[in-house]
Amino acid sequence: MIMHFVYILLCSDKTYYVGLTCNIKKRLNEHKDELVRYTKSRLPVKLVWVGIFKNIKSAAKFEQYLKSGSGNAFFKKRLA
Numbered sequence: 001m002i003m004h005f006v007y008i009l010l011c012s013d014k015t016y017y018v019g020l021t022c023n024i025k026k027r028l029n030e031h032k033d034e035l036v037r038y039t040k041s042r043l044p045v046k047l048v049w050v051g052i053f054k055n056i057k058s059a060a061k062f063e064q065y066l067k068s069g070s071g072n073a074f075f076k077k078r079l080a
Contacts, residue, residue, distance in 0.1 A: 004059035006066065008049040008075060011042035016076070020063040024050065048079055 005024045009017040009031065017039055021027035028047065034040045053059035065071040 001054065004053045004056050006051045006053065006059050006063045007047060008066070008079070009039065009045040010048045010079075011039055011045050013042050015042065016048075016072075016079075017042075017045065018063060018066045018075075020059055022056075049075065 002022055004020065004022050005027075006018070006020050007024065007027075009019070011017060017031075017036075019027065030036055031039045031045050032043070034043065039045050051059075051062065053062065066075055
């Protein structure tokens with residue numbers, strides 16, 4: 001079974017990055033290796049939250065929620 005991960009990174013400039021992947025180790029390495037445009041200039045990054053989903057549809061829906069205004073406020077309040 002393929003698992004899908006929604007994750008939140010805290011960047012060095014105190015901004016957050018929300019992403020979705022099916023290979024969390026590979027994706028985190030891409031961030032660290034400066035291969036992701038948004039985080040490239042905001043290194044180092046710290047993984048502050050990860051959620052695991054059984055299907056891509058649920059993961060994508062949750063990622064979009066976290067990127068919305070209310071989702072963004074929700075996770076910032078709980079991670080601060």
